[in-house]
Amino acid sequence: MRLAFIGYGNMSSALIGGILSSNKFNPSDEIYIFHNKKNSDFNLEKCKFLESGTEVNGSFEIIFLCVKPQDIETAINENINIFRDDQTVISVAAGVTVGTIKKLLRNNSSVIRAMPNLCAVYNESITGICMEDESSSERKGIVEEIFRGIGHVRKIDENEMHDFTALFGSGPAYLIYFYEALLDCGKFKNISNEDKSMLIIHLLNSTSKMLFVTKDVKNLRHSISSKGGTTEAAIKLLEDKNFKEIIAEALEVAMKRSKDISK
Ligand SMILES: NC(=O)c1ccc[n+]([C@@H]2O[C@H](COP(=O)([O-])OP(=O)(O)OC[C@H]3O[C@@H](n4cnc5c(N)ncnc54)[C@H](OP(=O)(O)O)[C@@H]3O)[C@@H](O)[C@H]2O)c1
CATH class of the missing domain: 3.40.50.720 (NAD(P)-binding Rossmann-like Domain)
Structure with a gap:
């Protein structure tokens, strides 16, 4: 060929x-x-x-x-x-x-x-x-x-292309951005940036392994976020600041951009 x-x-x-x-x-x-x-x-x-x-x-x-x-x-x-x-x-x-x-x-x-x-x-x-x-x-x-x-x-179908582009075409960049946010958070003065970077990459990798095998993702997250604990406090802040809505809005903007290019 x-x-x-x-x-x-x-x-x-x-x-x-x-x-x-x-x-x-x-x-x-x-x-x-x-x-x-x-x-x-x-x-x-x-x-x-x-x-x-x-x-x-x-x-x-x-x-x-x-x-x-x-x-x-x-x-x-x-x-x-x-x-x-x-x-x-x-x-x-x-x-x-x-x-x-x-x-x-x-x-x-x-x-x-x-x-x-x-x-x-x-x-x-x-x-x-x-x-x-x-x-x-x-x-x-x-x-x-x-x-x-x-x-x-x-x-x-072609009419699903905009959604697909916004989620999966651009998707790696969103996850890399999340990685950057964790890396840039300013914590751990005693761990070098190189080590921190490697640990965060392992974190993403091992979490995706859990996601692959779990049948109930929400339950999995709840099992990590014990009542009154640290994770629950962090997730509550993300929810109070409308983290999911911001992500949804970002996807909408990407979809709109894809639609604008197609005009
Ligand atoms: N990057 C992604 O993650 C991704 C994901 C999904 C889809 N896409 C799509 O893939 C396409 C390419 O994206 P990309 O990220 O690979 O862009 P890119 O790195 O800029 O590659 C495009 C290449 O095409 C060259 N080019 C421009 N006009 C040409 C011509 N007349 N003849 C031959 N080569 C020419 C460009 O040269 P110059 O730099 O000199 O202009 C550049 O080297 C885009 O349409 C994008 O929508 C990209």
Whole structure:
């Protein structure tokens, strides 16, 4: 299989890294990466790096669009000669609709939208895929396999993309922000920041293990927050300050931003 990526930034390098390290990548598969950096010396085993707009012989079965939403139009126009009717084009751009991409492509290729997250680099992405425009069940299977190779996959409708983007696309940044809040709290003058950071990462890791196996999350939290104890006091303050409402509001803002980009 021949795959092409347009754009070589955070998301495409995470995706490519995930694909290369997954057991779904065949030695005969090829990855072409079209980037916009002049005189770059990119080098990645099994990948060919080309400047955006470079003409290539032969065709690609799947093309990934991995540029920022505002760069999609230029990236497609610059590389218009690689697009064909029988391809599947996968866009990971937040907020850019299937309809918009189809208009820009001006051909009959199938357009799939995917919303992975940066955990793809560790094959732990949570990816929402909208495949309403793809009619070939074989191609759908291949695309699903590619994304399963880099983590967990949920098939969703395009109208759920905004919610998915806000929660799971941006999700790693929210959790990192929470980690930063714990790290920056100014406590433990005798523990170095490096040690504190490692302990907080262990805390997040071990807590997620408990979450994985527990059947009743609320009960789990109550079992840690004994009556009149320290945890209960801290959680009460978070509740008094409407912590959950602030999180919900932040998600709303992210969803609105995704909707604004799609206009
Ligand atoms: N980062 C995430 O966590 C995440 C999660 C889900 C979805 N996404 C989506 O993934 C897409 C890429 O995000 P990102 O974080 O990877 O951004 P990024 O790091 O800025 O990568 C985009 C790359 O595309 C390059 N580019 C711009 N125009 C180009 C063109 N015409 N031809 C070839 N390359 C071009 C950019 O170069 P310059 O820097 O020179 O402009 C940059 O290197 C976005 O649409 C975003 O919505 C990202």
